[in-house]
Structures are given as C-alpha cells and as structure tokens.
Amino acid sequence: MRLILSAVLLLVLNTMLAQTQIIYPDNPAFTYSGRFDFTNPKEVRYDWPGTSIYFQFKGEELAFLIEGGERNYFNVFIDDQLKEVMHAPVDTVYAVSGIKGKGWHTCRLLKRTEGEMGTTIFKGVQLSSKANIAAYEALPQRKIEFIGNSITCGYGTEGKTPEEDFLPETENVNLSYAFITARAFEAECYVTAHSGLGVVRNYGDKKKVSTELATLPQRYHQSLDMDTSLHWDFAKWKPEAVVINLGTNDYSTNIRPDKAVFIDRYKRFIRNIRQYYGDVPIFCVSGPMVNEPAYSNVKEVVESSRVIYNDRNLYFIGIPSFLLNKTSDLGSDYHPSYQGQLKMAQHIIPSIANVLQWDYNDKEFK
Template identity: 50%
Template sequence: MKTISIKTIFLLIVGLTQLTVNSQNKVTFYPASHPSFVYMGRVQQNNETVKFNWPGVNVMTSFSGNELGIKIKGGERNYFNVWVDDRPEQILHAVNDTVWWYPEKLSKGLHQLRIVKRTEGDMGMAEFSGVYVGKKDKLEKPAPLPERKVLFIGNSITCGYGTEGKDKMERFKPATENCEKSYATITARAFNAQYHLVSHSGLGMVRNYGDKNKVSTQLLPMPPRLKYLIDGDSTCHYDLQNYVPDAIVINLGTNDFSTTPFPDEAVFIAAGKKLIKKLKEEFPDAKIVCVTGPMINEPCFSYTKKMVGEIRNDLATENVVFVGIPVNLLNTDNDLGSDYHPSYRGQLKLAQLLIPVLGTMLDWDYSLSEVLEKLKD
C-alpha cells in the first residue's frame, strides 16, 4: 500500500488554506443587513443576519458579475429555491452554515436574485447571512415589489405540502414541499402581486388534525398564529400593519373535519367570525375569500358557507365571499402528490377557480398563462 508522508499532508493543508484565502480575496461579502436586500414575508433581523421560518419568505437583491455565493443555514428539513433572472430554479439544501456557490455560468451583467423558503415552519428556522460576489462587483436594489398584496391563511394545501410528490401513495418528505407550487403563489403570480403565507400543515380553525378533542388546546390552531412573527413562537409578535393586503384568502377547515370528533357547528362558526372580524378591524378595505376544499366535504362546506353568510350580515358587507372547491375537481390519478394532497397540477386547478373570483372582487387584471400552459403537460 502506498503511504503519504507527513510532509506531503502538511503541504496539502497549506495549499488548501492558501486556495481558500485566495478565493476570499477575490470576492466581497454583503451581510443580510445591507440595504440592497429586500425581504417579502415575515423576517426577524438579528444583527447582521435575518431569521425566518414561515413558508414563502423571499430574499431579493441584484448583483453584478458572474460569481454568486449564498451564506445560509436551514437545517436538515428546510429547502430553498434559488432564482437568478429567468433561469430555472436551483434547489438549495443547506443543513449547516453553508456558502453555496451558484453552479451555472453567468455573464458579467446585472442579475436579479431571489431566494425562496419553499418549506413551512415545522421544517425549522432559516438563517440568511448574506452573499458573496466578485471583488469588483456589487449589490444593487432589486426590481421593486408589486403594489398589489394578498395574504393567505391556511394549512398544508396553502403550504404546498407534497406538491412534488410522485403520486398519492408517496409519504411526505420535506423535499417534496414547494410553496411556489401552491395555489396561493400561483394566484399571486397571476395577479403580479406580493404574497404572505401564514400557513401550517395539520392546523384548523378550532381543531387540529387527529386531535381527540373537539377543540384543540395543547397545540393552538391557526387563527392565533396570525400575529406571530415566527411560526410557533407566541412571544414574538408581528406588526400586522407592516403588510396591509388588498385581499385575504382563508383556507381553513380541512383539518377540523378530516378526523373525528368534529367541532360543534356553533363553535366553528364563532371562531371563523372572530377571525374575520379581527381581519376587518386591521384591514377594513381588504376583500376576504373563505375557501373550502378540495380535500374535505361536508359538514365543512355548509358550516363555512353559513359562517360567511352570518358575517356578511353582521358587518353589512359584500366583501366577504365563500368559494367551495369540490373534491371531484381533482383527478385522483394525475392531480395528487404526497399523502393524497394536491400536486402542482392539482394546485393549478384550485387556482384556476379562485383567480377569477378575486379578479372580479378586486377589479384586477390577471393572466392564466401559467395555469393553462402547465395543465397541458
């Protein structure tokens, strides 16, 4: 067996160290606190880094040059989409504090960068530290965010749970969750709108999936989390006025009624009305759509529709509507991903029903190009 001398090992270590130093000398690091970074979603500034765990949080900037390194940490279960210009997305899985170098060849011009947390809060905290670009290159402010704003409050369907699963029998894995293939983000793109996703798998209006009680108390259901800066942390509140939506889409109820015992009708309706009244107090001009389906049927449909009717009377408003998405909208062979959840194709069908309703309510123009093109595949 051929042996390697101590001297050879020492020279290899010195060489690698020198290579690292030389590489660092050729790039400039911009921390997450730099003013050229723009964030869409709920983030917590922590000195030079930014932390977040809600799905769909976007980190955006523009950079010049052909080198890009992203310093980020997401743990074992978080995944990120990295978009540069109109190139196909790269999937980033940063278990430890990692500098990930963009693998494709880039030109020397100005590029738009967007990093998206594709997984939900239960997958763990993300910590973004900043980016490296070439020594002679720089960061600039990215293209401005759209003026239109939509807030989505929901469960696993809104999170994009299992959208990239190969079929309904595949068990969920974090790598198959992609919120950018959720009906929510599809809808936002159709309107060229900003979006915030306040969503968490397994949570309901009053009862969470599999709870032995009619009302969940040990793990709080979805409505109280509306005010959380970090999902799961009730001590750190988000100022709701930091993001004033034009429209709010609520898709809750699936987990309340997926297993027994079902919550009582009066309790479910009271909770829904309380949530909508809170939203109307914060955002009096917002249009609200309450969605039921496609993974649940009765009595969730009837309860939600009745709740919407009562709140319209209570508030004397027509700006709260019900949209029922039937179970048979989805083809069980082609439209389902992991654990019988809607795949990307299934989510496109949800969006196809929701988009025209919001368009009419808001008097907004929209494009169905993504929906129509992808459903052809």
Template identity: 45%
Template sequence: MKRIVKKFFLAKMGLAAILVVCFVSAALGADKVRFFAADHPQFQYMGRVVVKSGEATYNWPGVTVSVEFSGRSLGIRLDGGERNYFNVWVDDYPIEVVHAVNDTVWWFPRRLSRGKHHLRLVKRTEADMGTATFYGLYLGAKEQLIQPAPLPDRKLLFIGNSITCGYGTEGKDRSECFKPFTENCEKSYATIIARAFDAQYHLISHSGLGMVRNYGDQEKRSEKRKPMPARLEYLLDNDSTKKYDLNDYQPDAIVINLGTNDFSTQPFPDETDFVEAGKALLYRLLVTYPGVKIFCITGPMTDEPAFTYTKRTVHEVRGETNSGGLVFVGVPLQLMNPETDLGADSHPSYRGQLKTAGMILPVMGTVLHWDFLMDEILPVIQSH
C-alpha cells in the same frame, strides 16, 4: 447540463463564520471574493423576517430574499437545517433546489454572463421543517449589490393549512408518503394566484392546523396546540413570544382556507364553535384592515359539513357588518382526479393546485376588479 453544488458544512456561529471566509478565500483567492451580510440595505425581503446582527431569520413558507447584483460569481450562505429546502432563481430561471443542512455556501454552478443579474431565494418548506438563517452573499471582489425593482403594489395574505403550504405538490402520486422535499409552496394555489395577479404574498400557513380543531385531535376543540387563527400575529411560526406588527403589511385581499383539518377525523367540532371561531377571525381581520376583501375557501380536500359551516360564517358576518367584501368560494372534492391531480399523502399535486387556483382566481379578479393572467393555469384547464 450537470449541476454541481459546492457546500461547506460548518458548526455554529463564531468560529464558523471565520471558517466560511477561510474556505471561500482558499477556493477563490483572498482578493477575489466579497461578502455582503443579510442586513445590507439592498436586500429585499418578502414575508416575515427577523433581520438582526447581519443575519435574517425566518420560518414561514414562501419567505423570499431578492436582490440584483453585478458580476459572474455568486455564493449564497444560509443554514436551513435537516428538513428545509430552498428554490434558487437567477434571472427568473430556476437554477437549483438547495438543501442547506448546516451553515452552507452554495455556489452558482457556472460562470454567469457579465453585467447585472437578479437573485430570488425562496423558502419552499413550512415552519415544521425548521427555521432558516440567511447570512448573505459572496460576489467577486469588485462587484456590487444593486437595489432590485420594487415589489408589486398588489398585496395578498393567505391563511391556511397544508394545501396553502404546497404540501406534497411534488410527490409522484397519491400513494407516496410525504417527505420535506415534496413540499413546494411555489406550486401552491396561493402562489399561483399571486403570480397571476402579479402580487406580493405572505403565506401564514401550517400543515395540520384547523380553524378550531387540528388534525387527529381527540377533542372537538384543540387546546394544547392552538389552531391557525392564534398564529396570525406570530413573527416566527411556532413561537408565540415574538409578535409581528400587522400594520407592516397591508393586504388588498385575504384568502382563508381553513376547515379541512377540523373535519378530517372524528370527533368533528360543533357547528357553533366552528362558526364563532371563524367569525372572530373575520372580525379581527376587518378591524385590522378596513376595506379589505376576504375570500373564505373550502376545499378541495374536504366536503360537508365544512362547506355549510363556512358559508354560514360568511353569511352571518356579511349581514352583521353590511359588507360585500366577504366571499365564499367552494372547491369541491370532485375537482381532483385521483389519478392525475394528487401528490404525496393524497394532497393536491401541482396539477391539482393549478385546478384549484383556476376556480378561485376569476372570483377574486371580479371582486377586486383586478386583471390577471391565465398562462400558468390554462394548459391544465384546456386538457380536459
């Protein structure tokens, strides 16, 4: 069925807010629409979000807005800028990839059935694609927002780079140059694992950043642009002035996948610097989240010396803390078939991400004593 997106491109706030109401009222009739602002208590947010003055602002990948609502009409008002893209799910069905360049109202492309429905709006792109503002929803004049079911009890935190962001997962092959619409964090190994465990997730991930050295840096240690560990407490990525209270989200397990960018180009960081930075991050996480299980991943876009250095990091912290909750998982380069498993800029495609998740998931399940589903992953594994 052909889908139609109705968009109203506006200037800034103030007059823009009035214009939105006017346009919507003109389209539907003034007595047929009702607006629910982003600070309404029924909205449920997963991820790091600033909710203030009726708006929700965020830029980390994977931030999700969820709500249930009644009625047959649905309009989503948001602003994502030129490079952000959003996945819209209604009743667990993928409806549209929305590109809200300016202050935009996106309308569900047909009449919904009567009764209750569930909306999930997911920011599929990372912070370098821009900051998003969710303003709220338009429903029929007599309709209501309904509190959605609680988020899953299990909680995961992922700290990573472009692989965790889902960079290039929707590229047609490895020769395609990256474009923002090829990035989809919902096809990252991280979100695949979260779905398999039926867990909440936060993605603290940013393309090009490393443990101690970022991609393409001319120095062994990146100083001008801080590597990934410095962003652990950022409420909004790329903004060091706003801090996130790490106590607001207590993960059961943390997955760290850093090191690819450190060793992607010369000069490589010194082993001591890499290990000490990794140990500092692990100690910080262990102090902040006592008893948490931490899985340090290397791969699938790098090999040595990242494997050896990361294993040394884990081994030393385990010995110094007498903790069995630290685990190394290596995902080898050879797991990726260059012809079938790579997307834009030779990053793992969705298929490659599924294979990556398939190596990590059983290890996590064993350590955490968690059951998990393999439905999403099995078709790829069984095809070999």
C-alpha cells in the same frame, strides 16, 4: 515540512478571501418579502413558507451564507428562471453553480417549505471582490395574503403518487394555488400557513377543540410560525385581498368541533383580520379535500357575518371535492399535486378578479 504546508494553506485561504466579499443581510440591496425577524441584523431569521429575499448582482459568482436546517429546501431563481433547489442543512457557504454572463443578474431566494421544517438563518451572500450588488426592481404593487393549512403550503405538490409518503423535498409552496394565483394577478404573495392546523381543531386531535398545539388563528400574529415570543407588526405590509382556506383539518376525522364553536371562532378570526387590515376583501375558501359539513359551515360564517356585522366585503368560494381527478391531480398523501393546485387556482381566480376588478393572465394554465 508541516510548517511549510500550513503556510501555503494560509496563503491560499487569504488569497481566496481577498478575491471575495460578503454582503450582510442589513445591506439595503436586499428586499425581503414575507415575515422576517431582524432582531439580529447580521443573522436574519424566518420560517413561514414562501418568504423570499430579492436582490441584483453582477458577475458569475454567487454564494449564500445560510443555515437552512435539515428539512428546509429553497428555490433559487436567477433571472426569473429556477436555477436550482438548495438544501443547506448546516451553517454553510452555498455556492450557486453555472451562472452565465458577467453582467447584471436578478436573484430570488424562496423558502419552499413551511415553518415546521425549521427556522432559517440568513447571514448574507458572498460575491466576487469586484462584483456589485443592487436592489431588486420594485416588487409588484398588488398584494395578496393567503392563510391556510397544508394545501396552501404546497404540501406534496411534487409527489409522484398519492400513496407516496410526504417528504420535505416534495413540498413546494411556489406550486401551490396561492402563488399560482398571485402570479396570475402579478401580485406579491404572503403565505401564512401550516400543515395540519385548523380554526378550532388540528388534524388528529382527540379533542373537539385543540388546546395543546396552537391553531392557525392562535399563531397568526407571530413573526415566526414556530416562535411564540415575536409579534408581527401588521403595519409593515397591508394586502389588498386576503384568502383564507381553513376548515379541512377541523373536519378531517369523525372527531369534529361543534358547529357553533367553529362558526364563532372563524368569525372572531375574521374580525381580528379586520382590525389589522381594515375593510379589504376577504375570500373564505372551502375545499377541495373535504366536503360537508366544512363547506356549509364556512359558507354560513360568510353569510351570517354579512348580515350580523354588515361585512359586505366578505365572500365565500366553495371548491368541490370532485374538482380533482384522483389519478392525475394528487401528490403525496393524497394532497393536490401541481396539476391539482392549478385547477384550484383556476376555480378561485375569476371570483377574486370580479370583486377586485383586476385583470389577470392565464399563461401558466396553457
């Protein structure tokens, strides 16, 4: 009896396999946006927030072959609509349900959470044996990179109250001011951000200058946020503008870096970015979670760099702490909610538009 059952089970499994096909990550149909590690082309690794995989497929069946990690969450967009939030803590075949229509569909898989939540391994997708796959239509020509901390990561954007403790599932970088701004300009968005990190000093450090945990400028060259061994090739992607929002964690407690040290390190970071990208406009943002002395020090970085290094393509945007309503604009751990992030985006978009001479749409704000 047991042999008969095993034979039947084997037949069922073989039949299921015959009805599906696996499309591996090195298939040219996949378009990758963000920093990825292609060392193993069959198992692509990534961890920075907002990294996305685009493709088109035909039919009503789609499953991801993925190892997402216990603390990572992903937005699955089908035909430009959020279909579901995916959580795949172990190596699994994750089926997307409820896809309607046997024709062509677009898909985007976006990592909501930041690198500290874990590294993701993408192993491809599973489709019906008769389904087709094709490359996504061209990504936006405009490109912006956002460099920052928890605010830029979208930390707690989906939290209900500021008293609510942070949970990975409430982090959604797609609702951060970075992606809101990119959508307004119809631009591709790279986010290089990590909660708690500063220019000189990380959040909670008992020293004025952090030495045990790398600051954001110290890990900026990495392909993976949490892996120091892989260096990103900056020739792969060049933004038309860079937005930096750092300094909040440097000045978040009474232990603060010396002003001269902060300004010097910030200037050095800007010069490093110049080596990678040339004379693209760089916008240095301060706020809204802390005010002085971060506000004045970041502004001095910009003003002195424009004089000393003749860096005329460097701009300061100050976001005041009173921009956010404490009863309606805050999510988990007193971080900006989606409503707060919208206000931030509305504050910075006109300045970027004027410098770049870009038009933008405001439909997300209505």
